[in-house]
Amino acid sequence: MTKYLIAGVLVLLVGYGLVEAWPLLKGPALVIDSPTPGAVFPGAIASVSGKVLRASALTLDGAPLLPDEQGAFSATLTFPRGSSILTFVAADRFGRSIIKTRQIFVPAGAPVGSPTSDIGAN
Numbered sequence: 001m002t003k004y005l006i007a008g009v010l011v012l013l014v015g016y017g018l019v020e021a022w023p024l025l026k027g028p029a030l031v032i033d034s035p036t037p038g039a040v041f042p043g044a045i046a047s048v049s050g051k052v053l054r055a056s057a058l059t060l061d062g063a064p065l066l067p068d069e070q071g072a073f074s075a076t077l078t079f080p081r082g083s084s085i086l087t088f089v090a091a092d093r094f095g096r097s098i099i100k101t102r103q104i105f106v107p108a109g110a111p112v113g114s115p116t117s118d119i120g121a122n
Contacts, residue, residue: 027096028055030088035104041079044106048086049074055090081106 032050039046051071052058058065058073065088067073083105091097 026054027094028090028092028098029053030055030058030090030098030100032088032100032102035086035102037102039102039104041104041106042109044079044081046077046079046104047074048077050088052090054092056093057089057091059089061087079104079106081108 030050030052032048034047034049035041048060048065050073052067052073053071055067055071058067060075065073065075083103086102086104088100088102089097
């Protein structure tokens with residue numbers, strides 16, 4: 001009877017450990033709410049937003065984005081006329097990363113302001 005009790009407790013402990021470790025095993029997650037793929041911005045100013053989970057670093061085209069405590073991030077960017085590709089990279093502390101891209105378009109007649117951004121100004 002003691003063997004079965006010990007085996008049952010061990011199975012419960014291993015199962016609990018796997019349930020608790022599952023988010024770490026999955027790696028980072030990245031959801032981009034804005035911009036949508038192929039979005040057109042006639043004003044040349046785009047709002048970027050989304051949510052990142054289980055990541056220690058988040059970058060947009062190599063510049064760091066700073067998420068809040070819940071993982072939400074946002075930034076406002078100015079783009080030149082034509083097509084631009086945004087590359088988001090989320091990495092966790094174990095070196096695993098996820099990459100997502102969005103292509104946007106600014107029409108030729110759009111007034112383009114100074115190339116500024118507020119990346120990381122959350």
